[in-house]
Amino acid sequence: MTQTMPTQQPPHTAANAQPAAPTIAVRKSCNPDGIGLSHYVLMDKKAAK
Amino acid sequence: MTAAALSRTAAGPALISMDIGHDAYAAVTDPNTAFWALVDKNRVDEALADGPLFDRYREKADTFARELHALRFGLKPSGVYLNPTERCNLNCTYCYLPDTQRSGGSHMPTEMLLASLGQLRDYFRSVMPEGRKPRAIFHGAEPLMNKTAVFAAINEFADDFTFGLQTNGTLLDAAAVEFLTARNVSIGLSLDGPVAGITDATRRTWGGKSVHGKVLAAMDKLKGYGSWSVITTCTTENLPFLTQMVELFHAREVPTCMLNAVRCTLPGARDVKPADGDMAQAFTQALDRTHELYRETGRKLLVANFANILIAILAPTARRLMCDISPCGGGRAFFALAADGNLYPCSEFIGLPRFNGGNLLATGGVEAALASAAFRPVIERDVDKFAPCADCAIRHFCGSPCPAEAHEMNGGMGMIGAFCEFYKEQVSYALRLIADGKANDYLWDGWDEDTETTFDLGC
Numbered sequence: 001m002t003q004t005m006p007t008q009q010p011p012h013t014a015a016n017a018q019p020a021a022p023t024i025a026v027r028k029s030c031n032p033d034g035i036g037l038s039h040y041v042l043m044d045k046k047a048a049k
Numbered sequence: 050m051t052a053a054a055l056s057r058t059a060a061g062p063a064l065i066s067m068d069i070g071h072d073a074y075a076a077v078t079d080p081n082t083a084f085w086a087l088v089d090k091n092r093v094d095e096a097l098a099d100g101p102l103f104d105r106y107r108e109k110a111d112t113f114a115r116e117l118h119a120l121r122f123g124l125k126p127s128g129v130y131l132n133p134t135e136r137c138n139l140n141c142t143y144c145y146l147p148d149t150q151r152s153g154g155s156h157m158p159t160e161m162l163l164a165s166l167g168q169l170r171d172y173f174r175s176v177m178p179e180g181r182k183p184r185a186i187f188h189g190a191e192p193l194m195n196k197t198a199v200f201a202a203i204n205e206f207a208d209d210f211t212f213g214l215q216t217n218g219t220l221l222d223a224a225a226v227e228f229l230t231a232r233n234v235s236i237g238l239s240l241d242g243p244v245a246g247i248t249d250a251t252r253r254t255w256g257g258k259s260v261h262g263k264v265l266a267a268m269d270k271l272k273g274y275g276s277w278s279v280i281t282t283c284t285t286e287n288l289p290f291l292t293q294m295v296e297l298f299h300a301r302e303v304p305t306c307m308l309n310a311v312r313c314t315l316p317g318a319r320d321v322k323p324a325d326g327d328m329a330q331a332f333t334q335a336l337d338r339t340h341e342l343y344r345e346t347g348r349k350l351l352v353a354n355f356a357n358i359l360i361a362i363l364a365p366t367a368r369r370l371m372c373d374i375s376p377c378g379g380g381r382a383f384f385a386l387a388a389d390g391n392l393y394p395c396s397e398f399i400g401l402p403r404f405n406g407g408n409l410l411a412t413g414g415v416e417a418a419l420a421s422a423a424f425r426p427v428i429e430r431d432v433d434k435f436a437p438c439a440d441c442a443i444r445h446f447c448g449s450p451c452p453a454e455a456h457e458m459n460g461g462m463g464m465i466g467a468f469c470e471f472y473k474e475q476v477s478y479a480l481r482l483i484a485d486g487k488a489n490d491y492l493w494d495g496w497d498e499d500t501e502t503t504f505d506l507g508c
Contacts (some may be wrong), residue, residue, distance in 0.1 A: 020072040023102055024484060025086035027113070028364035028500035032120055036128035036184060036382045038372045038395055 059365040063104065064109040066093045067442045069477040074484040076442070076477075079106070082113035083365050084444040086506065087484050107386055117445060121365055121376060126185040126419070128383035133157045133199050135388045137190035140255045143282060143311045143318035144189070147400045147454070151190050152255060157388045159198040161166055165386060165409050166202050170209045172415040177447050181469050188385070193220035203232055213237065215280075217252070218267035219260045225272045230308055235276040240264045241284070243293035250286035251321060268301050278305040278353065283328060284312040284321035291335035291374045299342045299350040305493075307354045308332055313467040314397055314453040325470035332471070334476050349493070356492050358472075359479045361446045363488065364500050368399065373472075375432040375448040380406075380424040384415070392418035394427040397453040404453075426462045427452050435463040446479075447472040 066074040068090075075090040077097060084106055088096035096102055114474035135146070135154025144151065157165075166185070166195050173183035185206075192199050193216050213235035222237075229236055245261035252260060271277045281294050283286065296305050310328055313319045316322060323331075339350045351444045359371040371378025380394030387399050390408045392415065398404035404427065406418030418424060430452045432438035438449050441506075449455070449472075482488045489496075 001471070005101060017185075020092060021087075021089040023086055023088050023096070023506055024074070024504070025084075025102065025504055025506040026483075027084065027109075027504035028367065028497055029116060029503045030364065030367050030500040032366040033181065033365075033499075034126065035368055035371055036126070036378065037186065037370060038130075038378055038383065045309075 056240045060363070062103075062107055064097050064231070065442050066097060067477075067478045069484070071481045071484050073077065076480050077102075078442045079110065079113075080442050080444050081117075082110055082288060083117050084110070084113055084504075085360075085362060085480070091489055105504070105506060112503070116363060121374065121445075123348050124378075124382050125174070126183075126381070126383055126415070127177055127181070128378075130186050130188045130383065130385040131162070131165075131192075131202075132188055132190065132386060132388045132396060132399065133162055133193040133202075134190055134191050136194045137217070138194060138219060138254060139191065139252055139260060141252045141282075143284060143315075145253060145312055145314045145318070145397050145400060146190055147315070150400070154190070154274045155388060156195040157198060157390070158334045159201050159293065161390060161410075162198045162202050162204055164204045168409055169386075170206065170413055176203060182209065182211045184213065184383075186213040186215060188215050189217075190388075191217055193219065193225065196220070196225065200228055203229075203234060209234075215239075217260065218264040220268040221270065223270065226267075230271075230274050233276065235278075236271060236274070237277065238264055238267055238271075238279045239282070240268075240279055240294075241281055241287050243297045247287050247290050251282070251284055265301075268303065272302050275304075276406055277303075278307065279303050280309055282309050282311050283323060283332070284311045285323050286321055288323050288327055288331045292338045295335045295339050295350055295352070296342070297347075299339070299348070300349075303350060305351045305353050305471060308335060308352055309354055310471060312397060312451055312453070312454055313458045315400060315457070316493050317339075319458060322467065325468055325474075326472045328468060329474035333474065336478065336491070340487070343490055349490070351493055352491070355475060355479070356496075358475050359482070359488055360496065362476070362479055362483070365445070366498060367497065367500055368430075372450045373446070373448045375438075375444065376428055376430050377448060377450060377452060379452065380419060380428045384418065384424075394424050395453070397451060398427070401453065401457070426456075430462045436467060437469075444474060446476050 062079050064077040065081050070077050074087040075093050076085055078085045133287045134156045135150040137151040159178055187199050191229045215237040218238040241251050245259045248261040249259045311318050313322050343349050360471050361368045373383045385393045385396040392409055393399050393404050393405040404423050406421040406423040432444045432449050452464045456462055
């Protein structure tokens with residue numbers, strides 16, 4: 001008698017398990033020079049006209 | 050550090066979880082340091098326990114705590130809002146300035162404005178590093194109602210300040226545009242609807258006339274200029290049209306806009322206050338549309354108030370606005386000069402006499418105002434100290450703005466602002482963008498050029 005794989009259920013392997021989402025954590029830092037306003041007006045671009 | 054902050058730091062770092070509505074990710078944050086991570090939503094418990102993430106974070110927790118503390122409590126003012134007149138030619142329903150001032154108020158005389166800027170220049174030189182210019186923003190009522198004084202001041206102090214002008218746009222004729230753009234003055238306009246019928250619901254002249262067409266004409270004059278923006282104040286009247294709003298801005302090549310939830314400081318504004326959920330839905334749909342337009346055309350329309358939330362998450366010290374932080378920037382990073390020469394923590398307080406910190410040209414000037422009993426409640430408003438903010442995972446991405454509306458609408462400085470749930474949704478939306486690798490699409494190119502990466506896990 002030969003052994004057969006059941007066809008109704010796929011084998012539970014690492015290949016088709018729900019992959020874990022990789023952890024994401026990023027933080028950047030700078031001297032807080034650019035801050036200071038409450039009502040935003042773009043202050044740091046040179047006029048293009 | 051404050052006693053509350055010291056107590057929290059002494060307890061050691063701890064992470065709490067937050068559902069952000071993403072298919073794969075949940076957030077964990079340490080609110081005390083504004084640290085965050087996105088983790089597999091099916092393995093949140095592992096992320097909260099000791100493990101690689103927590104170990105890496107523990108190494109940095111003290112540094113992040115000091116960084117946030119310096120940002121919240123260690124800054125000196127570097128900007129001033131100048132109100133050169135009490136008058137406005139419009140009668141917007143939600144304005145934070147009393148209508149008696151706007152209809153029959155006074156202009157600041159040119160000599161007084163020039164003397165004030167001289168005093169302010171000397172103050173900023175005493176607190177700012179050499180080589181950095183303070184920012185001076187001419188602001189509402191309508192500054193161009195007193196154009197002679199404003200332009201004289203810009204000419205006289207061109208070497209001492211970086212100037213900006215927030216205007217309703219109706220008086221921005223070709224000569225004014227030529228003057229301002231030749232001096233690289235940053236210009237902000239206001240428009241509340243994609244069509245006149247919507248704009249007119251909140252922004253009209255005292256006689257009830259529409260100004261929609263005039264603002265569009267001003268936008269046409271500014272097309273191609275490098276430094277301009279348009280503010281839309283979001284109310285019940287225009288909320289269903291925010292997506293059309295950003296389509297109009299993008300089509301007219303507006304580089305930057307703000308979709309500001311109406312400030313509810315004065316009662317008139319509360320009549321058109323949207324519900325939090327409605328505000329969040331319309332706002333995020335408009336953000337989605339800006340992204341579609343960017344993908345279709347390769348040209349960004351930045352929504353600056355949302356970009357600031359994103360940056361507050363990615364790089365807390367790189368944020369540009371100081372409303373969404375606690376204490377807010379009022380009386381701390383900037384202050385406001387009213388047309389009568391008195392100082393207030395922010396323009397938002399000019400209609401509230403108890404927040405008058407004294408006259409700029411009187412003995413003590415700025416220093417006296419910053420130390421005054423009038424400024425102190427604003428400077429000391431701290432989300433670490435009152436409920437429900439003290440236990441909120443995102444309190445240092447939000448700051449529970451604004452103290453003026455918390456005080457006037459909700460009954461005190463120890464109360465939340467007007468749009469708590471809206472801010473939670475903005476932060477969740479921002480974290481979903483980070484999870485999906487899209488955050489840079491919502492930020493100006495090169496936003497992080499002057500930053501260094503201090504934590505990086507995954508990606």
